[in-house]
Amino acid sequence: MTDITTTPSVKTGVKPERPRLHKVILLNDDYTPRAFVVTVLKAEFHMGEEQAHRVMMTAHRRGVCVVAVFTKDIAEAKATKATDAGRRKGYPLLFTTEPEE
Numbered sequence: 001m002t003d004i005t006t007t008p009s010v011k012t013g014v015k016p017e018r019p020r021l022h023k024v025i026l027l028n029d030d031y032t033p034r035a036f037v038v039t040v041l042k043a044e045f046h047m048g049e050e051q052a053h054r055v056m057m058t059a060h061r062r063g064v065c066v067v068a069v070f071t072k073d074i075a076e077a078k079a080t081k082a083t084d085a086g087r088r089k090g091y092p093l094l095f096t097t098e099p100e101e
């Protein structure tokens with residue numbers, strides 16, 4: 001196993017890389033009610049009303065908005081949970097993830 005994120009650094013003396021962070025991205029759609037998007041952002045990402053409304057409106061106007069950054073596993077788990085909250089109500093609300101540059 002030569003994965004740079006898990007290989008001990010003692011052999012080479014090189015400092016281990018910090019694990020890359022992953023963005024959770026909110027995608028706009030034409031069907032999910034604005035108020036529901038705000039509710040999900042508040043519940044899943046611990047945002048206040050104003051911040052959640054700003055993020056929702058950015059996605060609404062521009063098509064996408066970065067919600068937050070986490071380690072890969074946490075970003076994926078939160079994106080799945082937030083997407084599932086919409087699906088349970090029959091909405092196409094979608095959160096995706098991508099690695100930060």
Ligand code: TYC
Pocket residue numbers: 026027028029030031032033034037056057059060093
């Ligand atoms: N565009 C939706 C509407 O007009 C609201 C919305 C905003 C949906 C942001 C998804 O990520 C989203 N009802």
